Amino acid sequence: MATFRQHFILLLLLCIITFTQSAPLFLGKYAEKPNKLSSYEYKTQYFTQQLDHFSFQDSGKFSQRYLINIDNWVGAQRKGPIFMYCGNEGDIEWFASNSGFIWEIAPRFGAMLLFPEHRYYGESMPYGSKEEAYRNSSTLSYLTAEQAIADYAVLLRELKQNLSAEGCPVVLFGGSYGGMLAAWMRLKYPHLTVGALASSAPILQFEDIVPPETFYNIVSNDFRRESMNCFNTIKESWGELQSMGENADGLNQLTKTFHLCGALKTSQDLSDWLSSAYSYLAMVDYPYPSDFLMPLPGHPIREVCKGIDSAADGTSVLDRIFYGVSVYYNYTGAVDCFKLDDDPHGMSGWQWQACTEMVMPMSSNPEKSMFPIFSFNKTYEEERCMRSYGVKPRFRWITTEFGGHDFKTTWKNSGSNIIFSNGLLDPWSGGSVLQNVSESLIALVTEEGAHHLDLRASTPNDPDWLVQQRTSEIRLIKSWIDDYNQGKGSAFSI
Template identity: 70%
Template structure:
């Protein structure tokens, strides 16, 4: 969200993303959508305790699938579980999650829906890791892989999709399971990949569940103010006074930051570990928190992005509104944002550039092909007003990576303009699921395109909530959404098995 993806994711995220300063689906910056890079609290480290059983394996991948140049290969990590798989003789299905911008174990731990439905389908479960994230590093290490534009040039969605296509094809061949149907899953950027893979490699899978997948967040397909308007509406829905306090805070922060000793004062007020160099860095940090709170506005406590209470925006606004009369705007904002950055109360100070989930590669993707225009309208948004400036975005990317963004490449590669007619003519078996509390829902598909490309919408859902594990606190509308998804997946498989049976009986 705001120099803060930055998931479906999250995506969202969400991304979140889930990332250094400025970046789900994990956040948009004023110069473009670095939407999955996250600001984290100090001393937070990634610790994923596997909730589900799987083997960790590695597959030797080509660095460049689209040339015959001799380049070094790399080891792609993937997680696999065959405990409930019916096997090739019974055409057991394969459920493949399209790994997104971060450590694959993190996504596996937060995609309980996939693990929970696998037994009833007799499915194999596979979580391949996205190249340049987690342990799937070309050139042997992250330092080498991220060295410059030449080594990073193979970090693209197209290469990642080719990785998944090659991996699943080889695994099926090795297991004599060529006839076993594959169903794709993904949230946020992973949901985008699942939808795009279904369209680009229709022979690889029979269907895709794309949750919180903002495939229309490019060029002018949706208004650039959409993301921040939804975040703002989430806060205004809880409390108009909370909304107004946040809206007022930006001018206060800027004024304090400009006075002598002001940055030191802001550093102290917000418990930042190192003295702020500018008010903008604090502004970005706050924007990121509000955006991720909207993504993770789940009805029960979670720790997907940060340890958070249920309905966290409600708790933020309660903190902001409950301080006694006379409390300053900055005091109120600090109490509120602490719900996101320090709900456990264990953090003494905040570091603005932690990246525990290894998502900083998204900054590169957001400077090359993932160009998602973002803007904020002062009338409809609680955020500072700004406009998307492609020239400024290009200058920043040239400075950071010595590359120029390609803002029209995603729509050229995967479509977007007149997407309804295109998907209706050439696509099938895709579920676009979205919760309208999720700011990334505004860039997703919110209406049915055809009988087989459908949109499942929930008013109170947040970033790819449907992909999370079932809990005792799940509301009825979430249970209904998941039931609909299960039924559609069952229908895809029944149709596939019916066609196979007809073929064999001919």
């Protein structure tokens, strides 16, 4: 996972270079927009939440959307488990439709499925509308991870009470930022859950816990392993873009070369668009075709590099780049021109979160990275966020609130029953937990895995290592529920 105009899910970072750049946000004009799920059945419900859970002054309320499925739930009397996905920075239907693993294992466990939406995303807008909710720093001030986790806790308790299901064990799931929320909720509210599967959750990507160049080094390594020529062509292209963008004729030529819908104003906008594509490609370098972010072939980085490397002799560097990046932005061939600033999944609230507490330092190492050299700069970020929102980032707040430094000692003593699953092709894996912390804080790491691949629906093309990873996850989840049921005298045997 440009300034934070670029996610995510994203995910999602704030950096500066000779020209600013950070993790991806732009998905493109023809990104897959969330539709009502066709293969999964659920009911859409709404729950009235407090706007501020941490004050006794009434700051107002808002309606939180959640999706629920009880088709396979064996009921409260038999202590059927509740599988709850912690909603990310976007429309909850998008995440539910891309979490097939949870749907597939629900019948085996007799589980209820619950997908609460994150406040300030999708339909869960305070103040009645997105325009009003995003109006200024005052209305946005309740968009925090702490408030979101509290939403999930309150909803969960109320739902269990209404269904007389207080004795039903709850397992949390989440991918990316949702995985961070799942892990943090398990640590913060251990009395409400029995465990959490945190997939591709970069909960250590804060302050100086991991080297700031980690993310872009992994993206670069993913391209280097497919083709050194591809890697070098991308590395060379940034200078070409900057040089050509220094005059109006050059900007006009770039607009034509990259088939943009409108006139390019700065070469940096195009650089951000390309950087987003490369980062997203590393995230979704799945072994089979997918459409999580965009419709893509299997091993999409390999296909991008084929586009770059197979161009005829004499083809310019930027033409080669266009041939390659078209695999990401136009694999279906349906796009006539490209718009650089679409937000089809409604993730723009992440810009606020990145300017307040979700500050993930990043940089680019010229020796290992195919990206231009840049370093994280606190002063620049403070000035940028003051210009955008009138606030300064709290660089150390997340680790104060949730921990992270010396996590092996602190979580070993205070945490239990969390799976940190990661694929090493995913650039966010560098900020996640890659080694077991204790007997119950488990790291499942795969060499070829990409961004929360384990949460996606199974396919006939799943490699053996992915099948084995999911088998391990099921075994651990079963052990959590069994341990809970032994203490509660459950009537349901999985």
